[in-house]
Amino acid sequence: MSLLSALSLICGLLLHVSFSTSNSYPSIPRQTISYQNKLKTFREDGIFNYSTMLIREDLGMLVLGAREAIFALDLNDISVEKTAVYWRVTEEKQSECMQKGKQAEVECRNYIRTLHNVNKTTMYVCGTNAFSPTCDYMTFVDGQLRLKGKQEEGKGKCPFDPFQRYSSLMVESDLYSATSMNFLGSEPVVLRSSYLPLRTETNSNWLSEPSFVHMELVGESFKSQDGDDDKIYLFFSENAKEYDFYSKVVVSRVARVCKGDMGGQRALLRKWTSFLKARLDCSLSEASLPPIVQDVFLLKNDDWRKSVFYAVFTPPSSLSQTSLVCAYSVSAIRDIFNEGKFKTSVVLETSHTKWVMHAGEVPVPRPGACIDNVARNMGMNSSQDLPDKTLQFIRDHQLMDEAVQPMTAGPLLVVKGPLLTRIVVDCIMALDGQNYSVMFVGTENGYVNKAVNYGGEMFIIEEIQLYEEPVPISTLRLSESKGQIYAGSEFGAVQMPVSNCSRHATCVDCVLARDPYCAWDLATKQCSSVTGVSNTALQSLKEGDSTQCPQPDPVMAVNLVLVPGNNIQLLCQAHSNLAQMHWRHSGQTLCPNDKYYIYNWGLLIVGASTSDAGLYICDSVEQTAGRIYSRTVTAYQLQLSSVGRTTTPSNGFTKLFDSYGTNTTKTSSISNQDGGDLLAESQSNRVTGFEVAVILLSLMCFSLITVVIWTWSKGHLRCLKLAQSTSQSQVERQSVEYMHIQNRTSEKRRHGPQSVRPLNANNNHSAVDFKGNGGQLSTQMPNISTLDGLGYINDESEI
Numbered sequence: 111m112s113l114l115s116a117l118s119l120i121c122g123l124l125l126h127v128s129f130s131t132s133n134s135y136p137s138i139p140r141q142t143i144s145y146q147n148k149l150k151t152f153r154e155d156g157i158f159n160y161s162t163m164l165i166r167e168d169l170g171m172l173v174l175g176a177r178e179a180i181f182a183l184d185l186n187d188i189s190v191e192k193t194a195v196y197w198r199v200t201e202e203k204q205s206e207c208m209q210k211g212k213q214a215e216v217e218c219r220n221y222i223r224t225l226h227n228v229n230k231t232t233m234y235v236c237g238t239n240a241f242s243p244t245c246d247y248m249t250f251v252d253g254q255l256r257l258k259g260k261q262e263e264g265k266g267k268c269p270f271d272p273f274q275r276y277s278s279l280m281v282e283s284d285l286y287s288a289t290s291m292n293f294l295g296s297e298p299v300v301l302r303s304s305y306l307p308l309r310t311e312t313n314s315n316w317l318s319e320p321s322f323v324h325m326e327l328v329g330e331s332f333k334s335q336d337g338d339d340d341k342i343y344l345f346f347s348e349n350a351k352e353y354d355f356y357s358k359v360v361v362s363r364v365a366r367v368c369k370g371d372m373g374g375q376r377a378l379l380r381k382w383t384s385f386l387k388a389r390l391d392c393s394l395s396e397a398s399l400p401p402i403v404q405d406v407f408l409l410k411n412d413d414w415r416k417s418v419f420y421a422v423f424t425p426p427s428s429l430s431q432t433s434l435v436c437a438y439s440v441s442a443i444r445d446i447f448n449e450g451k452f453k454t455s456v457v458l459e460t461s462h463t464k465w466v467m468h469a470g471e472v473p474v475p476r477p478g479a480c481i482d483n484v485a486r487n488m489g490m491n492s493s494q495d496l497p498d499k500t501l502q503f504i505r506d507h508q509l510m511d512e513a514v515q516p517m518t519a520g521p522l523l524v525v526k527g528p529l530l531t532r533i534v535v536d537c538i539m540a541l542d543g544q545n546y547s548v549m550f551v552g553t554e555n556g557y558v559n560k561a562v563n564y565g566g567e568m569f570i571i572e573e574i575q576l577y578e579e580p581v582p583i584s585t586l587r588l589s590e591s592k593g594q595i596y597a598g599s600e601f602g603a604v605q606m607p608v609s610n611c612s613r614h615a616t617c618v619d620c621v622l623a624r625d626p627y628c629a630w631d632l633a634t635k636q637c638s639s640v641t642g643v644s645n646t647a648l649q650s651l652k653e654g655d656s657t658q659c660p661q662p663d664p665v666m667a668v669n670l671v672l673v674p675g676n677n678i679q680l681l682c683q684a685h686s687n688l689a690q691m692h693w694r695h696s697g698q699t700l701c702p703n704d705k706y707y708i709y710n711w712g713l714l715i716v717g718a719s720t721s722d723a724g725l726y727i728c729d730s731v732e733q734t735a736g737r738i739y740s741r742t743v744t745a746y747q748l749q750l751s752s753v754g755r756t757t758t759p760s761n762g763f764t765k766l767f768d769s770y771g772t773n774t775t776k777t778s779s780i781s782n783q784d785g786g787d788l789l790a791e792s793q794s795n796r797v798t799g800f801e802v803a804v805i806l807l808s809l810m811c812f813s814l815i816t817v818v819i820w821t822w823s824k825g826h827l828r829c830l831k832l833a834q835s836t837s838q839s840q841v842e843r844q845s846v847e848y849m850h851i852q853n854r855t856s857e858k859r860r861h862g863p864q865s866v867r868p869l870n871a872n873n874n875h876s877a878v879d880f881k882g883n884g885g886q887l888s889t890q891m892p893n894i895s896t897l898d899g900l901g902y903i904n905d906e907s908e909i
């Protein structure tokens with residue numbers, strides 16, 4: 111027993127801590143949508159690594175590149191395969207690759223890495239081809255994908271190593287690629303394959319062990335007053351040469367080149383004359399090592415100046431679990447490249463190099479600038495006309511002195527826990543007429559977080575589990591026109607809609623979700639897409655104000671029997687991860703202690719006594735945008751039972767049932783208590799990751815105690831064990847079922863005595879015995895599968 115009390119002391123402390131700490135970053139998604147079989151999925155047996163995607167809106171197709179296969183899927187439903195083509199490594203290639211020391215089954219395969227549009231009928235595709243990158247043209251004619259079999263050299267267009275990061279982009283018929291040129295992966299290059307190929311110099315000042323992430327074209331020539339050129343932006347991370355550190359420091363970068371670059375004439379022949387790079391900043395605190403960019407998405411605007419790059423960053427060391435999302439305006443990046451100071455290296459007496467701001471003169475035309483009106487007025491119509499002074503300067507100075515800062519000074523999103531991997535951003539006009547950027551961010555464990563930053567407040571609407579297995583999401587694509595997101599991973603591709611408003615059943619749920627895609631339609635009494643609601647709809651994104659919602663129907667109390675001495679579990683499911691469950695017993699708020707355990711799906715009363723009879727009300731208290739909302743979710747009326755008391759009280763835990771002996775038709779209605787009082791009584795009103803962890807720990811402690819008691823009291827505890835091992839959703843289901851049983855019983859009772867037997871063995875509803883007699887009852891607890899077997903709960907619509 112001393113072990114027990116020690117344990118409960120620890121748990122008590124933990125619980126206390128969990129209610130007294132708080133965190134300013136609500137990195138907890140408001141709702142968790144667990145994996146559902148209903149998701150549209152594509153996978154083929156024996157095929158893995160579904161990581162390259164090309165959306166063909168014109169053909170209604172998602173072209174999906176995997177290991178040794180390319181599929182054309184229906185954009186509306188990717189589980190529908192239209193056609194496929196296989197591109198397997200030859201035995202010869204595979205054995206060559208193995209002889210060079212690579213693993214046959216993993217590395218010496220053909221991973222499709224590059225998929226671009228050439229024209230309406232032709233695509234360009236490259237694969238790693240057993241460490242011998244190869245490219246080919248692929249046609250889509252008469253509903254069939256076909257490879258041309260051209261076997262073009264893929265060096266510099268596609269990585270050798272399937273595990274290495276790369277990026278590429280097709281602009282008109284030129285392929286821009288950022289990858290490694292050699293087998294060892296040690297010769298990085300930013301290459302343009304065109305009638306006039308251009309590349310970076312082999313010099314670690316240009317690129318130092320980079321990891322390429324993303325490339326994007328920005329059409330800056332459009333209506334340009336200075337006759338400027340379009341640019342290709344490249345995001346990557348690399349070793350920072352500019353830092354004086356004993357160990358390597360990896361930093362994130364944005365670089366750019368001009369589309370019209372033709373290289374130099376003598377200096378920089380066939381090399382970029384416009385390659386400039388700058389550090390990309392995104393941090394929570396100055397002191398820490400810089401985070402590393404993992405993926406970038408360009409949210410395009412008709413006016414390119416208003417286009418915004420969204421970037422995902424992960425911590426530099428595995429010690430941290432905090433990922434960030436920062437946004438950068440295209441015009442801010444452009445200003446740094448067009449007007450900023452350069453960095454230069456100086457050699458000190460100790461022959462040690464130091465990087466400082468270049469304070470001297472900068473030649474004209476400005477090094478790294480595209481050919482614009484300034485250059486044209488000087489008689490220079492192409493980069494080949496640039497003077498040596500300009501070219502020599504740019505050959506030695508690619509790095510800008512100033513770093514690019516995020517638009518909002520800090521991150522738009524901070525997420526603790528499984529790291530973020532990929533991002534897409536959708537822009538949606540909400541009911542208030544404003545545009546909101548909704549971020550969809552994939553994680554390393556198969557989830558997508560849907561988040562919005564409401565004027566500085568980071569809000570994760572929901573996390574959606576796309577894969578049953580905890581696999582990293584390796585590709586994320588958005589089709590705005592279809593309102594669909596496509597995710598790729600090792601095990602398959604999954605499609606999800608940008609929103610599913612019907613998930614919110616009530617007005618309060620719909621409004622508190624603060625989802626820009628959804629509004630509560632007062633006319634149809636449904637949570638619907640903003641594009642389809644009537645003109646009487648409610649939405650409150652920045653405030654999350656649900657007070658305009660119609661009064662909910664009063665909650666009916668469920669009558670239950672109290673057996674003194676037993677432990678009682680009352681179920682009450684939170685609708686939101688941000689909500690705290692508050693319980694009131696006959697008007698008094700219950701505080702968690704040795705007797706009352708309050709957790710996210712219910713209340714446990716340990717060793718109930720006669721004084722525990724009475725009305726129990728479960729309120730969900732949620733803080734949103736600084737306001738507190740409270741609503742009554744469930745209520746129970748605990749009544750002493752004469753039947754139950756005739757048997758000796760056992761030390762077993764009893765999940766409560768209604769009993770024949772009590773008046774089941776009696777219900778009480780409870781009105782919602784206002785949130786202010788509750789706030790005063792609560793010790794904290796925020797649930798943070800830490801708190802959840804502590805609560806989970808407490809629950810684990812609790813399970814431990816359970817196990818201890820269990821071994822000690824030999825099998826009287828099946829119910830509790832069942833409850834502890836049952837998943838949350840099952841518990842929810844159970845709670846609904848019990849209420850259901852109760853309702854059924856009360857219905858039948860009104861119809862006369864013989865219908866009081868709907869749940870006994872004669873009616874195939876065995877295993878449920880409604881006599882509330884302590885220990886005996888607990889041994890007759892139905893398990894979940896038995897409950898599923900009950901005829902009337904098989905109908906999902908009833909639940």
Ligand SMILES: *[C@@H]1O[C@H](CO)[C@@H](O)[C@H](O)[C@H]1NC(C)=O
Nearest residue numbers: 158159216221272273600601
């Ligand atoms: C491809 O998928 C397989 C199977 O899951 C995995 O073992 C392998 O590491 C993956 N390869 C790459 C390059 O991700």
Ligand SMILES: *[C@@H]1O[C@H](CO)[C@@H](O)[C@H](O)[C@H]1NC(C)=O
Nearest residue numbers: 228229230231232233247283
């Ligand atoms: C598409 O591009 C391919 C490869 O460059 C070319 O052979 C073909 O003629 C083009 N087709 C059309 C319709 O332009």
